[in-house]
Amino acid sequence: MSYDTIDTDNGGLHLGVQVGLDTGILCLRAHGTFLNIAIWEKPATISPNILTFSERKYQGIATYERGDFKEVLEAISKGLIKPEKMITKKVRLCSKRSF
Numbered sequence: 001m002s003y004d005t006i007d008t009d010n011g012g013l014h015l016g017v018q019v020g021l022d023t024g025i026l027c028l029r030a031h032g033t034f035l036n037i038a039i040w041e042k043p044a045t046i047s048p049n050i051l052t053f054s055e056r057k058y059q060g061i062a063t064y065e066r067g068d069f070k071e072v073l074e075a076i077s078k079g080l081i082k083p084e085k086m087i088t089k090k091v092r093l094c095s096k097r098s099f
Contacts, residue, residue: 016040025050025058033057 016038025034025046034056051058075081 016044018044021046025056028054028056030054031056033059036060037062 021044028034036058046058072081076083
């Protein structure tokens with residue numbers, strides 16, 4: 001799992017850390033797939049042997065379907081999804097744009 005951190009100097013949100021990538025891949029079962037949705041500020045490394053010897057897969061994705069967020073918010077409001085245990089940390093977002 002990767003954790004979000006706040007860059008207080010620039011007011012930005014940075015996603016994706018090497019330790020999260022390493023841990024996530026190592027936790028995969030044989031033939032499992034690591035689906036990366038994080039945005040990376042810096043290059044990350046992957047050891048190909050870790051993927052090869054257990055026939056694990058790595059896939060990156062940066063897309064969603066129109067309406068996904070609306071459906072999730074509706075499910076939360078109806079009590080179908082209880083996100084409390086999924087929230088690991090709350091961060092305050094600043095109003096200035098850093099990109």
